[in-house]
Amino acid sequence: MTSLVTYLKKYKGDALIATISVIIIAFATLWQPRILQEMITAILQKDQTTVLHLGIQLIALAILGIIAGIINTIYAAKTAQEISADMREKGYRKIQTFSFGNIEKFSASNLVIRLTNDINQVQLVIMSVLQQLTRIPILFVGAFVLAIVTMPRFWWIIVLMLVLIVVVSVFAFTRMGKYFEKVQTQLENNNTLARENLMGMRVVKSFVQEKNQIAKFSKSSDEMTDTTIKIGNLFSILMPAFFLVGDLAVAGSIMLVGTMITKDPSMIAAVQAFISYLMQILFSVVMGGFMMTGASRAFVSLRRLQEIYDTKPDLTFPDVPETSLSGDVQFENVTFAYPGDDEPVLQDISFKVKAGEMIGIVGATGSGKTTLAQLIPRLYDPNSGVVKVGGRNIKDVNEKSLRNAVSFILQRSTLFSGTISHNLKQGKQDATLNDMKWAANVAQAAEFIEKLDEQYDAKVEERSANFSGGQKQRLSITRGVIKKPDILIMDDSTSALDARSEKLVQQALENQLAGTTTIIIAEKISSIIKADRILVLDKGHLVGEGTHQELVKNNQIYQEIYQTQKALEEV
Numbered sequence: 001m002t003s004l005v006t007y008l009k010k011y012k013g014d015a016l017i018a019t020i021s022v023i024i025i026a027f028a029t030l031w032q033p034r035i036l037q038e039m040i041t042a043i044l045q046k047d048q049t050t051v052l053h054l055g056i057q058l059i060a061l062a063i064l065g066i067i068a069g070i071i072n073t074i075y076a077a078k079t080a081q082e083i084s085a086d087m088r089e090k091g092y093r094k095i096q097t098f099s100f101g102n103i104e105k106f107s108a109s110n111l112v113i114r115l116t117n118d119i120n121q122v123q124l125v126i127m128s129v130l131q132q133l134t135r136i137p138i139l140f141v142g143a144f145v146l147a148i149v150t151m152p153r154f155w156w157i158i159v160l161m162l163v164l165i166v167v168v169s170v171f172a173f174t175r176m177g178k179y180f181e182k183v184q185t186q187l188e189n190n191n192t193l194a195r196e197n198l199m200g201m202r203v204v205k206s207f208v209q210e211k212n213q214i215a216k217f218s219k220s221s222d223e224m225t226d227t228t229i230k231i232g233n234l235f236s237i238l239m240p241a242f243f244l245v246g247d248l249a250v251a252g253s254i255m256l257v258g259t260m261i262t263k264d265p266s267m268i269a270a271v272q273a274f275i276s277y278l279m280q281i282l283f284s285v286v287m288g289g290f291m292m293t294g295a296s297r298a299f300v301s302l303r304r305l306q307e308i309y310d311t312k313p314d315l316t317f318p319d320v321p322e323t324s325l326s327g328d329v330q331f332e333n334v335t336f337a338y339p340g341d342d343e344p345v346l347q348d349i350s351f352k353v354k355a356g357e358m359i360g361i362v363g364a365t366g367s368g369k370t371t372l373a374q375l376i377p378r379l380y381d382p383n384s385g386v387v388k389v390g391g392r393n394i395k396d397v398n399e400k401s402l403r404n405a406v407s408f409i410l411q412r413s414t415l416f417s418g419t420i421s422h423n424l425k426q427g428k429q430d431a432t433l434n435d436m437k438w439a440a441n442v443a444q445a446a447e448f449i450e451k452l453d454e455q456y457d458a459k460v461e462e463r464s465a466n467f468s469g470g471q472k473q474r475l476s477i478t479r480g481v482i483k484k485p486d487i488l489i490m491d492d493s494t495s496a497l498d499a500r501s502e503k504l505v506q507q508a509l510e511n512q513l514a515g516t517t518t519i520i521i522a523e524k525i526s527s528i529i530k531a532d533r534i535l536v537l538d539k540g541h542l543v544g545e546g547t548h549q550e551l552v553k554n555n556q557i558y559q560e561i562y563q564t565q566k567a568l569e570e571v
């Protein structure tokens, strides 16, 4: 809530205009029955001049109310939009500082929902605060006082009506609040299912999983429908119940004044004003209830957003001058477990790589190859031990120095929607066309890029759907090599390439990036057979280190992997 006040302060000018205009609306609403009462009295007294004056006043008041209403809606919407845009940007900026560990703790889809749906909830409540918050108490107190002033002897009708309304409201709104919270969670489930399904559409189709997916989604959607129907049912009882209470109060007032009117006709004027005020009291209580329900939803959303803002990035870089790092890499007794896991994925790993060497990393699935590679660009910090690049502990160098030195081509190629050149410039911001052509040649991507009509300006669609798996990998490699890094890590990033292309990429890397340290994680030993050294991982332990010939002779795990792959090739 305090954070909301801080945002409101930033836009206090707009918020003030919205608030002043709503105060004008409230007073205009309160004054109308009063004028009407005087008008009816003047009509009964056949006082034409007063009727005319009061008529003009009534029209002026209505126009004032309309103008204030328009101004209020414009400024309330503007403030709500401005604040929600700030919140969204703040959240997005914060997420950019998150480590992999931070993001995994929330999960990507959860973060998306917080930045969209939760912010929408907060936006709605800001809008309603600026449209109703000051109006409700003014209207309630004003209508209450004016109703009693108009017909003092009927004070008990108002009290009775209020008691009945409060009973109905407490019953309905407390239930509704719970259902609203439930809908929020159910919406999250629905979104996660829909996203998973759409992103994995190829898998769904190829495994003929449509029916299962539909059943899963229908179940989740039905649950949400159940809750929304319950909310709808409550609303359908609530509104008539409020009107019933209001109508009873009106009917009661009319019955009670019925006999008096014959004696004193001016009572007609008073009773109409009294009824209008009863309706205004009813309206303010109902609106107050709705606002509170909306606020309770928004509080849940605000809390969820605050969790993002309050999260401390669990990995930060020191604020030290930029340095250039050589391609030496060293692990000293490194042990690592993923955040939240007790079991280490890497245990006591030590090795040294000299600048310019080509290193292969092999090991069974899940042995920790990717994890080890991720520690070099400091995507995670080890639990114990030290990782050094260019002879420096990477915890002591600034982020830019490390990012300049290391290029990491991921196992799963991720390209962004835009153009090819836009993606390649992520690797080197000021890349020229020549840089792109050079890198594309190294990655064996030039042959297909240059066949495209727009070549390097060709469009990359969302999730790079317009490129094949092999083309995506080549584009990823192009992006990875374009800055001629000191250290190039390739995490199984030639898996979708045919043997000939893979060989050509390796040759180009050897020739064009001779001084670069290349660390290649490979499923196939054939991909790293020529490496200067190969590291063998087994269940998180470094169990061998040497050339292919050495390892084939003296490393049992390596021999097993090699024999299995050879046997498969022969088959």
Ligand SMILES: Nc1ncnc2c1ncn2[C@@H]1O[C@H](COP(=O)(O)OP(=O)(O)OP(=O)(O)O)[C@@H](O)[C@H]1O
Pocket (backbone or CB within 6 Å): 104, 338, 341, 345, 363, 364, 365, 366, 367, 368, 369, 370, 371, 372
């Ligand atoms: N983000 C993560 N959070 C928790 N555990 C993880 C995470 N990523 C990987 N692991 C676990 O760490 C272990 C090592 O995974 P890693 O991806 O490093 O293996 P790998 O040798 O590269 O496997 P593959 O050859 O299949 O890519 C596995 O048991 C895996 O389940």
